[in-house]
Amino acid sequence: MKSSKSSVRIWRITGITSIVATIVLIGGFIYAISDVLNPVGSTYTSDATASGAKPATTVATDGSFQIAVLGDSLAKGTGDDDGSGFARRTVDLLQKNGKEAKLIANLGINGQKTASVLSSLEEPGVQHVLKQSNMIFVSIGANDLFNAGEALGNTQQAPSKQQLLANLPKASKTLQQILERIAQINPDAHILYLGLYNPFSDLPEIRVPGNEAVTAWNTTALNIINSQSNMSLIPTFDLFQQNLNKYLSSDHFHPNGTGYEQIAERVVQSIE
Template identity: 45%
Template sequence: MNSWKWIWRTTATLSAAATLLLVFGFGYGARELIFPQTRPASAQTNAEAPLAQREPSEEDGAYRIAAIGDSLAKGTGDATGQGFARRTAALLDNESDREVRFLNNLGINGMTTGELLEELDKPGVRYVLKEANVILLSIGANDLFQGGAALQTGTGSPSAAALEQALPGTEKRLGEALGKLREINPSARIVYLGLYNPFGDIPSLREAGDAGVTKWNAAVSERMLEGDNMLLTPTFDLFQRNPAAYLSFDHFHPNAFGYERIAERVVQGLQ
């Protein structure tokens, strides 16, 4: 009898200990998910790491796609989370005989041309871009439109004067970013997403927005023609005809239908 009591007590003790460990482990994991801790970079992740120094993989005929830039590059507004970048990869996979690999989406909400220049100095970002042979780039809208503040906050409406003032500096920084991209990856096809006017159906904002976006797209188109293996994908006409059909609820980013149409344009240019 005593031996049975001893076994029962031991089993109960072990069971309680296991439960405590499980609860502790779950709590720790949840804390890491909800409140992730910043950890010092290890020797394998800093600027001197072998990863940052590796040469890109040898060309094997596959599409190796990476996206970088602002919230449009990220796919904000698409309820499916795919955006135009992953939709481009999916369309290519369906329509091309080549293998398609989507490497990474490096898009960041709110990114400006100045912030893009800083991002292009990061070793991890540079490694992904080295591996790609198609780089999808969306940038400039936050410089010109302050991320849609004109519509969403009622301040900073895109007047002709404000857009005219923002254009030269934004264009200069974009040129520097394109130069950095070419330094990182001399041979990849760089596909720049042309801007559209998200305020085209708002009479008080239409004229200035149209003028600013048209001038910007023309300037970027010239830069892309000067570069090697660069392509501008136009989007202005898509959103000009029926913005309500292709814009998300925030009236600034595309919705799933808008991103799908953009992806179709990108694929047309790549093939």
């Protein structure tokens, strides 16, 4: 009888633990969606103010990298332990490898979608930053794709593949406009677009639809980029797919410091 009661107790504990884990993951999803609903502007970050797929090979005539980054919370570096993000970490890695590299400005903003990035490209300040750069990192699309997750906060049900893909046609067209407009503003710069990953691939309710939606988005983005001569896609899906516990921050959406370092290493491999 004691053994039977002990087994029942163990199964109860296991069941409760599983429920709590699921609630935590769903909570992370809802928290991440709040970035979309309540975007927070980025603090202007640059070396100038602080201290004075296809290989990306465009550098200045003196061999230096002048880097700008724009887009969403991943561009900004949200979730990083020390706030560096992949852009600052990329600059640091290049410098460690003996390259001259400078982060001109980080224009990432939490919660940004493709439409707001496109409109920002007409701002004189943004255009000035882009014209000062010879390498431009772009991270955008996750908030467009996972926007359907707003429904999760209301119904406690995971979004379907159809819901996740609902914004794909319009958002991907806007992405194309973004990349083409950046190329018009600075035709000499090389543009690196950061591919998406599925931060919920360990959550059964979202794993399959999330993977399919992210794959569809990345494929569309790659087709856009392959039609241009000065653009590259930096894949991240494979980096995170089997390493969510290692590379995601506590919000279960953004990378942590280790995750951003992995992205930075992938970027450096592409541009060196």
